[in-house]
Each structure stands twice: as C-alpha cells, then as structure tokens.
Amino acid sequence: MATANENAFVKFDRVQKSYDGETLVVKDLNLELPKGEFLTMLGPSGSGKTTCLMMLAGFETPTHGEILLDGISINNIPPHKRGIGMVFQNYALFPHMTVAENLAFPLEVRNISKSDREAKIMRALDMVEMGSFASRRPAQLSGGQQQRIALARALVFEPELVLMDEPLGALDKQLREKMQFEITNLAHALGITVVYVTHDQTEALTMSDRVAVFNDGRIQQLASPDQLYEEPENSFVAQFIGENNTLHGEIREINKKKAVVQLDSGQLIDCKPVNVNKVGDRTCVSIRPERVEYNQKRMQKGAHTLKAEVLEFIYMGDLFRTRLRVAGNDEFIIKTRNAPDQTRLQPGQEIEIGWLPEDCRALDA
Amino acid sequence: MTDQSSTQPILAADGVPLKKSLSRALRRQKMRALLLISPLLIFVMLTFILPIGNMLFRSVQNDIVSNIMPNTVIALQDWMPDGDTLPDETVFEAAFYDLFVAAKAKEHTKLGTRLNYEQTGISSTFRKSGRGISKPGKALAKDMAGIDKSWSKAATFDALFNARSGGTRSGGADTTLLRAQRDRLNQLKGKDYKGDIGFAPSLEMAMALPMASREYTYWALFMALEKDKDFKKGKVSEAIYVALADDLTNPALADRIAGLTGPDAELIQKTAAAFRDRPRISYTDLMLGVNENWGNPMVWETIKLHSPAYTGGYFLNAVDMRKTLEGPAIQPENKQILIILFQRTLKMSLIITVSCILLGYPVAWLLANLPVRVSNLLMILVLLPFWTSLLVRTSAWKVMLQQQGVINEVLVWLGIVADNNRLEIINNQFGTIVAMTHILLPFMILPMYSVMQTIPPSYMRAAKSLGATNWTAFWRVYFPQSVPGIGAGSILVFILAIGYYITPEIVGGTEGVFISNRIAYHISSSLNWGLAAALGAILLAVVLVLYWAYDKIVGIDNVKLG
Ligand SMILES: Nc1ncnc2c1ncn2[C@@H]1O[C@H](COP(=O)(O)OP(=O)(O)OP(=O)(O)O)[C@@H](O)[C@H]1O
Ligand SMILES: [Mg+2]
Numbered sequence: 010m011a012t013a014n015e016n017a018f019v020k021f022d023r024v025q026k027s028y029d030g031e032t033l034v035v036k037d038l039n040l041e042l043p044k045g046e047f048l049t050m051l052g053p054s055g056s057g058k059t060t061c062l063m064m065l066a067g068f069e070t071p072t073h074g075e076i077l078l079d080g081i082s083i084n085n086i087p088p089h090k091r092g093i094g095m096v097f098q099n100y101a102l103f104p105h106m107t108v109a110e111n112l113a114f115p116l117e118v119r120n121i122s123k124s125d126r127e128a129k130i131m132r133a134l135d136m137v138e139m140g141s142f143a144s145r146r147p148a149q150l151s152g153g154q155q156q157r158i159a160l161a162r163a164l165v166f167e168p169e170l171v172l173m174d175e176p177l178g179a180l181d182k183q184l185r186e187k188m189q190f191e192i193t194n195l196a197h198a199l200g201i202t203v204v205y206v207t208h209d210q211t212e213a214l215t216m217s218d219r220v221a222v223f224n225d226g227r228i229q230q231l232a233s234p235d236q237l238y239e240e241p242e243n244s245f246v247a248q249f250i251g252e253n254n255t256l257h258g259e260i261r262e263i264n265k266k267k268a269v270v271q272l273d274s275g276q277l278i279d280c281k282p283v284n285v286n287k288v289g290d291r292t293c294v295s296i297r298p299e300r301v302e303y304n305q306k307r308m309q310k311g312a313h314t315l316k317a318e319v320l321e322f323i324y325m326g327d328l329f330r331t332r333l334r335v336a337g338n339d340e341f342i343i344k345t346r347n348a349p350d351q352t353r354l355q356p357g358q359e360i361e362i363g364w365l366p367e368d369c370r371a372l373d374a
Numbered sequence: 375m376t377d378q379s380s381t382q383p384i385l386a387a388d389g390v391p392l393k394k395s396l397s398r399a400l401r402r403q404k405m406r407a408l409l410l411i412s413p414l415l416i417f418v419m420l421t422f423i424l425p426i427g428n429m430l431f432r433s434v435q436n437d438i439v440s441n442i443m444p445n446t447v448i449a450l451q452d453w454m455p456d457g458d459t460l461p462d463e464t465v466f467e468a469a470f471y472d473l474f475v476a477a478k479a480k481e482h483t484k485l486g487t488r489l490n491y492e493q494t495g496i497s498s499t500f501r502k503s504g505r506g507i508s509k510p511g512k513a514l515a516k517d518m519a520g521i522d523k524s525w526s527k528a529a530t531f532d533a534l535f536n537a538r539s540g541g542t543r544s545g546g547a548d549t550t551l552l553r554a555q556r557d558r559l560n561q562l563k564g565k566d567y568k569g570d571i572g573f574a575p576s577l578e579m580a581m582a583l584p585m586a587s588r589e590y591t592y593w594a595l596f597m598a599l600e601k602d603k604d605f606k607k608g609k610v611s612e613a614i615y616v617a618l619a620d621d622l623t624n625p626a627l628a629d630r631i632a633g634l635t636g637p638d639a640e641l642i643q644k645t646a647a648a649f650r651d652r653p654r655i656s657y658t659d660l661m662l663g664v665n666e667n668w669g670n671p672m673v674w675e676t677i678k679l680h681s682p683a684y685t686g687g688y689f690l691n692a693v694d695m696r697k698t699l700e701g702p703a704i705q706p707e708n709k710q711i712l713i714i715l716f717q718r719t720l721k722m723s724l725i726i727t728v729s730c731i732l733l734g735y736p737v738a739w740l741l742a743n744l745p746v747r748v749s750n751l752l753m754i755l756v757l758l759p760f761w762t763s764l765l766v767r768t769s770a771w772k773v774m775l776q777q778q779g780v781i782n783e784v785l786v787w788l789g790i791v792a793d794n795n796r797l798e799i800i801n802n803q804f805g806t807i808v809a810m811t812h813i814l815l816p817f818m819i820l821p822m823y824s825v826m827q828t829i830p831p832s833y834m835r836a837a838k839s840l841g842a843t844n845w846t847a848f849w850r851v852y853f854p855q856s857v858p859g860i861g862a863g864s865i866l867v868f869i870l871a872i873g874y875y876i877t878p879e880i881v882g883g884t885e886g887v888f889i890s891n892r893i894a895y896h897i898s899s900s901l902n903w904g905l906a907a908a909l910g911a912i913l914l915a916v917v918l919v920l921y922w923a924y925d926k927i928v929g930i931d932n933v934k935l936g
Contacts, residue, residue, distance in 0.1 A: 068835050088838040089847075101836035105854045114850070115840035166841065 017041035017077070018202050019065065019170065024074035026060055034060050036226040038074070042204070042219070044169070047196055049205045051213040052223030053249070058206045061223075062172050065204065067091050078170070089118075094163035094171040094201075098178055100155045102147035108134070108158050109143040115166040133165040136195065153184045160192065164199065171196070174206045189216050210250050214238065222246050238297075243284055244372040247295040254301070254341050256294040257374065260285055268371045270294055274336040278313055279366040284373050291374035298330075300368040301343040303360050304352065312363035317341065319358040329353065335362065426914075433907035436685035439677065441561050442485040443472040447681040455675045455699060465674070466657035470507070474613040475592065477504035479562055479600065491902050492687065492696065493676045499667040506664040511612020514619045521648045522641055531614065532606045534638050535583075535590045537576040547574035548587070555592040563600060571598035573605070582630040583642070585617035620655040622646045675699065688908035712892065712909065719889040720916075722807060723871035729811040730818035730867050731860055738819045738859070742826035756819050764813065768880045771809040775800035775881065801883025809881045814870055818863035825859025861928050869917050889913060 019042050026035040035057045042048045050058040063069040065076060067088030075082050083091055103111050109130055116126045134140045137157035147155055156176060163171055176192070177185045193216045196203045207213055213220045214234040222229045222237065222245070230237060230246045241247035248255070261277065262269035268282035270292055278294065285292050302308050303317070320339065321332040328344050331354050335341040343362065345351055354360065384392040408415075440447045445468035453461040476482040486500025518525040537547035552574055560567055573594045580587040593614060597605035621627055622645060631646050661668040668674075679697055680687060687697045694710040695702045704710075737756065741749050759767060774780045782796045791797055799805055829852065837847035875890040882891070889909060896906035924930070 066835070066839055068838075087844075088835070089841050089843055091839075092841070093839060095836065095839035097832045097836055099830065099832060101830070101832040103833060103837075103851055103855075114837070114842070118841045118843075118846055162840065172839075 016043050018044040018046075018079060019204070020077040021061070021065075022075045022077065024061075024064065024071045024076060026057070026064060026069065027072045033072075034226055035064075035071075038226075038228065040221060040228065040231065042202065044202055045200050047193065047203045047205065047216060047218045049207060049213040049217035049220045050223055051207060051210055051220050051249075052229075053208060056223040057226045058208075058223050059174055062174050062204060062206055066093055066095055066172055092166075092168050092170075094166070094168035096159045096163045096171070096173040096176045098175045100147070100159040100176075102155055102158055102162070104147055106146075107143065108139070108145050108147070108150070111147070111158065112162050112165050115162065119166060129165055133161040136164070137161045137191070152179050153188065156180060156188060160195070164195070164201075168201065170202045170204070172204050172206075175208070176205075177207075177209075177212065185212070192216065214250070222249060224249070240283075241295065241370065241372070244293040244295065244374070247293075247370070247372055252298050252342060252344075254296045254298060254335075254338070254343075256296070256336055256338055256341075258292055258294060260288050260290045260292055260371070263288055267366065268292075270371055272336045276315060276336055278315070278369065280369045280371040281367055283370045285371050292371045293374050295370045295372055296364055296368060298342045298344040301362050301364050303331075303343065303345070303354070303362045304350075305361070306350075308363050309365055312365055313369070314361050314363040317360050317362045319354045319356050319360060321356060322354050324353075333360075333362065429907045430911050431907075432903055433688050433911045434684045434686065435904065436680060436687070437683040438485060438488050439681045440683055441564070442476050442481050443469065443677065444558065444561060445469075446472045446677065450674065450678040450681065453674070453678065455671060455678060458671055460658070460669065460671055461674050463656065463658055466661050466668070469668075470616070470657045470661055471589065471613060473500075473503055474507045474511075474611070475558070475562065475596075477507050478596065478611060481562055487901065488904075489676055489680060491691065491905065492680055493672065496667075496673060496676060499665055499673060503661075503665045503668070508612040510660050510663065511615045514615040515609075515612060518615060518618070518645060521645050524641065525615075525645070526609065528608050528610050529606050530638075530641070531590055531610050532573075532594075534642070535575055535579050535587055536594075537574045538572060546577050548577045548580040549574065551575045551580055551588060551591055552595075555588065555595055558592060559595050559599065565600075567595070567599040569599075571595060571605075573598070578634070582627060582634055583618065583621040584627075585620045586614055589614045589617040616655065616660070618645075619649060619652075622649040623652055623654045625654075685904075688904040689912070691905050692908040692912050712889070715887070715889045715892050716912070716916075718803075719872055722803060722810075722886075722888070723868050725807055726810050726814060726871045727818075727864050727868045729807065730815050731864065733811065734815055734818035734822060734863065735856075735860070738822035738826055739856075741819070741823045742829070743831070753823075756816055759813065759816055764876060765880075767813060768809055768877045771805070771812070771881055772800060775805050775808065800881055802885040803882075804886075805881040805883070806878045806886035806888075809877050810871060810874060813877060814867045817866045817870060821862035821866060822856065822859035825862070826856050829855050857928075861924070865921070865924060868920070872917060873913060 019040070021038045021040040024035060024038040025033055027033050038061060040048075050061060052058050060069060064071050067083065067086065071084065075084055077083065078091065078093075102108075103114065106114065112130045112133055113126055116129060121129070130143070131140065134143060137160055139154060139157050139161065142150065142154065142158070147158070150158065156179075159176065163173075173192075177188050180188060189212055192203075192205075205213075205216065214237070217234060219231060219233055220237050221231045224245050229249075230242045232240075232242075237246065237250050241250060241253075244255070247253050256272050256278075258270040258272040258278075260268055260282075261271045263282055263285065266281070268280045268285060269277055270280050271277050272294070280292075280294055302312065308314075315335055317333040317335045319331060320334055323330040323332075327347055329347060329351065331343050331345070332339075333341040333343060386392045386395040388395070446465060449465040449468040450461060453465060473482060476485065482500050482504045483497070486497035489500070490497035515526065524530040556567060559565070571594065573591070575587050575591045590610065593611045594605040597603045622631070622642075628646075631642060634642060679699065685697070690696055690702050691705075692712055693716075694705045694713045696705050737752070741752055741756070743749075744752065772779075776782070777796045777798070777800075779800070781799065782791070785791045786793050786796065799808070833851050833855065834847050837851040838844070842850065872888075873890050874888060875894055878886055878888045879891050879894070882888070890913070893906045893909045893913075896902040896909070921930075
C-alpha cells in the first residue's frame with residue numbers, strides 16, 4: 010500500500026470544484042491511488058463524493074487543479090476517450106436494448122469484431138452469473154440482476170479503472186452483502202483499480218483497501234478500514250465510522266503519549282492525544298463501546314474507571330447493549346459479548362466501568 | 375355434499391350473495407362517478423358526438439329527391455333508361471304536378487341545386503320550369519272562365535269539392551284522399567301538420583273528377599296550413615285547371631260526370647261538353663312546353679339515379695367519381711380535383727410534420743437539458759404563439775412573405791434577388807408549409823419535451839463512459855428513447871395539419887389549399903353539404919386509419935405526453 014508518487018495510477022492534485030462560483034463543493038482534494046487498489050469514498054450526503062467521481066470520469070471539469078491518470082493529465086480528455094468503466098447509481102442500462110446489446114455497446118463503439126464481441130459478452134455475463142439473461146430487456150430484470158448487468162457492462166471492455174457510484178444503493182440488505190462480496194472478489198481477480206462511492210460505512214469498511222472519508226468537500230481521513238475504525242484522526246471520523254461514545258472536556262496536561270482531560274463533570278481521565286495541541290483546549294474524548302468493560306473480573310490492568318448508572322439494557326442476541334449515564338452523558342453505550350459468565354445489568358443499577366487509556370482518544374472538539 | 379357447498383355462492387354478512395352486494399356497492403360508486411362527469415358528457419354529446427353523427431348521416435342522406443318529387447320517383451321506377459327513350463306519360467304527369475306543387479312551395483330550386491351536383495345545368499331547368507309551370511294552367515283557366523265565369527272563383531271550387539261546405543254532395547267525405555294530400559304537404563315541407571281545416575274532399579267528386587279533387591284538396595291544405603290563408607277566397611292554383619281539364623277530357627270518366635246530380639253538376643257538365651272535342655291532356659307536351667330540357671332523357675336519368683333516400687353518390691363524388699347507370703365511373707377530367715386535394719393535403723401535412731420534427735427536436739432538447747431558469751424563459755418563447763391569435767399570426771406571415779413583404783424587401787435590399795424577380799413565397803404550397811409549420815411547432819415541441827424530460831442524463835453519461843462519442847451516444851442511446859415523444863408530437867401535428875383550414879385559406883392561394891378548404895367551400899358557398907359531409911367522413915376515416923396504423927407500428931402505449 011505504498012503510495013509513492015511515481016506509481017500513482019490516479020492522482021488528484023489540489024483539485025477544487027465549484028458549480029456556482031460561490032461555494033466550493035470540493036476543497037483542495039489531494040488523492041493518490043496505486044494500480045489495483047479498491048478505494049472507497051465515504052461520506053454524508055452532499056459531501057462531494059459524486060462530484061469527485063464525475064470529475065474523474067470527465068463529466069465535470071475541475072475548477073482548479075489537475076487530475077492525472079497513469080501520469081497523464083486528463084483534464085482535457087473527453088469522457089469517451091478516458092477508457093474508464095462506470096457503474097451508475099440507477100444502473101443506467103439502456104432500456105431500449107437487450108442485455109446483450111447493452112454489453113455490446115462499448116465493444117461496438119470500439120470497433121471490435123463480431124465474434125470477439127460475442128466471446129467477450131459471454132465471458133462478462135458468466136462472470137456475473139447472468140449468462141442466460143442475454144436476450145432480456147433491462148425492465149425484465151430484478152434490481153440485483155440489473156446491478157450485475159451494469160457491472161458486467163462496465164467491465165466488458167476491460168478498463169483498468171472502474172468507478173462505481175453507490176451501485177448497491179437500491180438493493181436490500183442481504184443482496185447488498187452478497188454483491189459487496191462479489192464486487193470485491195471480481196475487482197481483485199481482474200486486478201482493476203476501483204473507486205467506489207458509498208455513504209454506507211459497513212460497505213466501505215468491508216470492501217475497501219482504503220477508505221477516504223469525505224466531509225464538507227474535504228478528505229477527513231484516508232486510511233485502511235481498521236486504521237479508520239481504531240484510530241480515527243478527528244472527531245468527525247470517530248463519529249461517522251462505527252458507534253462511538255463522546256465525552257466533552259478540557260485538556261489539563263499534554264505530552265506526546267498522554268493527555269489528561271478534565272471532563273465537564275469534573276473527573277480527570279487519561280487519554281491518548283490525537284489532534285489536540287495545548288492545555289486549555291476543548292476536546293472530544295472518543296471511546297468505542299466495545300472497549301468499555303464493567304465486569305470487574307475482565308477489567309484490564311491500568312484501566313481507568315468511572316461511575317455509571319444503567320439506564321437501559323437491550324438484549325441483542327450475540328451482544329448486550331447497555332445505555333448508561335456517564336459523566337453527565339445519557340447516551341453512553343457499551344457493548345458486551347453474550348458470554349456465559351457475563352452479568353446482565355438492570356436499569357437503575359450503579360456500576361463501575363473502565364477502559365484502557367490507549368482506547369480513549371482525545372480529538373478536536 | 376362437499377360439491378354442493380363449493381358451488382354455493384359466498385354470502386355477505388347480511389345473507390345477500392357477496393357478488394350481488396359487491397356489485398351494488400360498485401354501482402353506487404359508478405353512479406357517483408357518472409354524475410361527476412355528466413356535465414362534460416352532455417357537453418361532448420351535444421357539441422361533438424351529435425354533430426359528427428349528423429355529418430356522417432348527411433353524407434349518405436338523399437331524401438330530398440323523393441321528398442320533393444315523390445310521385446315522379448315512384449313513376450320512374452318502371453322506366454328503364456337506355457339513353458334515348460323518354461319516360462312515358464305517367465312519369466310526365468307525376469312530374470308536372472310534383473314540380474308545380476314544389477314551385478308553389480318554393481322547394482324546386484333546392485332540388486335543382488341538389489341535382490346540379492350530379493349534372494351541371496339541371497338547376498336552371500328547374501328554375502325556369504318553376505317559373506313556366508303555371509302557364510298551361512293559366513290558359514286553361516281562361517278557357518274555362520270563358521265557358522262560365524264562376525270558374526275563376528275559389529268559392530266555386532269549395533262548393534264543388536268540399537263535402538263539408540253546404541252538404542250539397544252526397545256520399546260523404548274521402549278521408550283517405552285528405553290524409554294522402556296532407557302527407558304530401560308534410561313530406562314536401564318537412565313539417566308535421568295536423569288538425570282540421572274545415573275541408574274534406576267529397577267522395578262523389580273524388581270519383582267523378584279524381585285529379586281535380588286531388589289537386590284541390592292539396593291546394594286547400596297548402597293554403598290553410600302552410601300559407602295560413604282562406605282557401606275559399608281569391609283564385610285557385612293553375613294546376614287545378616289542368617287537372618280539371620284532364621278529368622273532363624278523360625273518356626273513362628265521361629259516364630260518371632254525366633251521372634252527377636245537384637246544383638253544381640250543370641256547371642261541370644256544361645264545361646265537359648265544351649271540352650268534349652278537345653284532345654286528352656298530354657303532360658309530356660305540357661312539360662316540354664314548359665322547358666325543352668325535359669325532352670332530354672339525361673334529365674330523367676339523373677332524377678332516377680339519385681332518387682333513393684340513401685346514396686353513396688356523395689362518397690363517389692368525394693373521390694372524383696360519380697354514379698352512372700352502369701355503376702360508379704370516373705368523373706370527367708375537368709371535375710377531378712378532390713383526389714388531388716386529398717393527396718396534396720396528405721403530402722403537405724407530412725412535410726409540415728417533418729419540418730416540425732426537424733425544427734422542434736433541438737428546441738425540445740434544449741428545453742429538457744438547460745438549467746431551469748433558462749429553460750423556463752425558452753418555454754415562454756415556445757408558448758408565446760399560443761397567446762396570440764391564430765389569425766394574427768397567419769396574417770403576420772402574409773406581411774412577411776408577400777412580394778412586397780419583409781423577406782423580399784430584405785433580399786432585394788441585400789441584392790440577393792433582383793427587384794423584378796422577387797420570390798413567390800406566398801399563395802402557394804411553400805407559404806402554407808412555412809406558416810403552418812410555425813403555427814403547429816409548439817404541438818410538436820411540448821410532447822417531445824415532456825418525454826425528453828424523463829430521460830435521465832445518466833444514460834448519455836453511461837454511453838460516453840462506455841466509449842461513445844457525443845454523436846454516437848445521442849444517436850444510439852438518447853434518440854431511441856425520445857422517439858415516443860416524436861411519435862406523440864407527429865400524431866398531434868399531422869392530425870391537426872390534415873384538418874387545418876384557416877391558414878391555408880389565408881396564405882395558400884389556389885396551390886396551397888387543403889381538402890378542408892374544399893369542405894368549407896361546400897359548406898358555405900356551394901351548399902353541397904352532402905359532399906362536404908362525405909369529404910369530412912373520408913378525412914375522419916383517413917385519420918382513424920393512420921392512427922390505427924401508427925398503433926400497429928409504433929404502439930400507442932409508446933406515445934407519451936408526459
Ligand atoms: N450539477 C450541479 N449543480 C450545482 N450544484 C451541484 C451539482 N451537483 C451537485 N451539486 C452540489 O454539490 C454538492 C456535492 O454534491 P455531490 O453530488 O457530489 O454529493 P454526494 O457526496 O455524491 O452526495 P450523495 O451521497 O447524496 O450522493 C451538493 O451540495 C450538491 O448540492
Ligand atoms: Mg452522490
């Protein structure tokens with residue numbers, strides 16, 4: 010995953026984009042991805058993900074900056090010459106053509122001979138297990154089937170880069186998980202580079218080599234899924250990825266390894282400083298719910314403890330989810346595994362919870 | 375047992391079969407729905423369905439001949455025209471009285487006009503005959519007044535023929551004759567007169583002087599009911615003298631006349647004696663004396679040919695054919711115009727439709743793809759023509775296109791055309807095409823626009839991302855999806871164009887007029903409503919056939935108006 014400059018396949022270089030000349034939808038985007046990487050752009054609605062994808066595909070021009078593909082600036086190359094495969098959110102299968110004609114389209118415009126064409130179409134259809142649907146019209150296919158055809162069509166002309174804009178957005182959960190798996194498998198098997206857009210974080214985490222978290226036109230963090238989850242670099246990422254408990258406070262002491270934070274309720278806790286600088290700064294302390302322990306027997310050495318009151322206990326089968334009041338925060342969630350020796354808490358119960366200072370990250374407020 | 379239960383109807387909670395209670399519930403809904411649409415339904419019925427039905431009916435309706443000359447039509451049934459023999463005396467007799475009666479009621483010119491559609495010149499025969507038909511009667515009236523002065527008084531006739539006047543005639547009243555003559559009047563005038571006029575023909579007279587009785591009865595009814603005058607005063611119609619002379623010279627009636635008794639018998643017998651050595655009245659000679667055209671077998675042929683109450687003749691005329699004795703035949707060269715007009719209408723409508731597609735497509739595309747603010751402005755421009763009067767727009771084209779008009783002036787000023795060689799771009803097909811394309815353009819743009827609006831831009835993007843150039847993406851992906859809009863617009867424009875009237879009338883000259891202008895001409899100028907109706911019916915049929923063909927080829931489900 011080395012992202013050395015010379016082997017960057019796609020490169021956004023200080024790209025900015027404004028539609029109306031008043032607001033920047035994309036602000037100073039710098040992104041490099043090597044060949045074969047599966048990169049996901051994740052972010053809330055309106056954060057500029059589609060815009061980035063469209064600039065890469067050539068349907069929007071950057072207001073400023075450059076986009077390079079394989080080392081060549083593509084700012085002035087029209088979309089049809091970029092050779093980038095694309096899967097659209099609504100699939101955009103041509104309704105007046107059959108599945109086979111849809112797949113033949115990119116081959117025909119490339120003047121590929123009929124026999125080659127047929128072979129490629131069959132191969133692409135087999136790849137997505139839709140070989141027997143060649144003569145159907147898109148309207149005669151289910152959502153999942155249309156999705157596969159859209160994928161096959163984007164891959165049939167063997168592009169090196171494939172863009173997908175929320176391709177699974179319209180599918181139900183089960184089908185979605187199946188397709189996530191199939192898309193990643195295909196991408197890795199074919200060795201193609203994929204830029205994938207979604208606002209579903211589970212999708213992003215399970216599918217990608219790296220995830221770029223977008224907010225407000227900027228990449229908030231670009232990292233592998235585990236890094237993103239374990240080591241969020243700012244409070245937006247911490248909040249956005251996975252479930253997260255936040256406690257507000259002020260920095261009292263700080264050095265490279267450790268920060269002492271005084272919570273608004275008065276307690277002092279030890280945290281790992283991430284993007285806080287100096288004493289007196291406001292901070293958001295982030296703790297993942299599954300890193301919090303209340304069972305004294307399991308509490309690790311060096312764990313930091315706080316008093317808590319149980320507000321709600323939800324049995325979720327494999328997990329227990331408990332809502333607590335901690336340091337004045339009524340929405341403090343902890344998740345514990347349903348193990349034989351695990352105690353079930355009762356609302357109103359007073360308990361003591363604890364976590365390791367490494368799991369407690371002091372982020373910007 | 376189980377079998378029976380399965381065939382038993384399912385019952386609703388109150389024991390009524392479910393089907394029944396469902397249909398009752400549905401009926402109420404339907405009634406309410408019907409009530410809601412009834413104003414529109416009534417309106418459409420009155421203003422659309424009925425007139426169209428009436429028009430279709432008029433195109434085959436032809437009872438005018440048998441209404442105005444009923445007896446002639448009956449008499450002609452036995453006549454077999456062969457090109458040069460005239461019909462026999464009975465036909466001339468019937469025709470004489472029919473024509474006389476019609477002329478008095480001022481109906482003969484209508485028939486003349488009707489038959490003139492089939493044989494030019496026949497209307498003047500009718501018109502002239504109408505004027506001359508009372509001459510023979512006048513001469514006879516003079517002769518009779520010479521025999522006895524009382525013949526010139528209407529009162530004399532009343533006393534003679536009216537069974538109810540003084541009771542001088544024995545044998546009672548001939549109610550059958552009375553009813554028949556009343557029907558004759560009603561049929562001629564298209565009325566429904568009823569009621570007693572204080573006259574009933576004497577049965578005895580009806581036997582002795584049948585023709586005179588008949589004509590007098592008709593006359594009395596005509597005066598009392600149609601003219602609202604006292605038939606006992608003044609003079610009687612000339613036809614009665616002719617009828618009387620006929621009776622008096624009829625040898626078959628001599629005995630009956632001689633056998634008459636009573637106070638008036640003497641008058642009749644005296645006159646009969648005076649007429650005894652005269653030859654029997656010849657209606658053939660009478661009619662030929664009125665107008666020599668009655669000696670032309672063609673005239674009778676025309677009457678016979680067009681006497682049925684329903685005719686396909688108008689439809690034949692509408693396609694430049696006519697009815698002949700040998701069946702349908704092509705119209706003479708100089709009367710062939712309608713087929714040409716139909717062809718021209720179709721051809722020009724097609725050209726107009728195609729021009730509308732070519733001009734409208736880019737505009738519709740812009741409308742659908744520009745940012746909302748700009749496209750709204752453009753939409754206003756497209757709709758602008760709807761807000762100005764059609765007549766104003768057409769007249770504006772006249773100003774633009776005429777020889778001294780804006781376009782020619784500009785071209786001359788630019789030196790592109792010579793001053794003495796100005797372009798003829800109006801009062802011909804070109805002018806019609808230009809003006810109508812302009813007027814019908816919105817009808818093409820709007821359906822195309824609403825279809826294009828539903829095509830997501832992602833299709834074009836998808837096509838381009840797959841490697842298609844702008845043109846290929848448009849032609850292979852966008853265009854096929856916009857075809858339903860083109861179809862809808864084309865149907866609309868074509869059907870509107872095919873029946874357009876006002877614009878071709880103003881800018882079309884003679885070269886650029888449509889079939890609808892011909893229909894208008896027949897409705898308002900030549901008054902040949904039957905032909906107009908037949909042309910209209912054919913136009914309607916053409917539209918329906920085209921619609922059907924379109925449905926077969928493109929499928930009407932594919933037509934989207936939005
Ligand atoms: N064609 C356009 N003209 C003007 N503004 C636009 C246009 N397309 C997008 N925007 C604006 O740019 C911003 C980013 O849009 P973008 O479509 O990139 O968001 P996104 O991250 O893809 O969101 P989502 O997850 O909802 O798809 C939004 O505020 C949007 O309103
Ligand atoms: Mg988007």
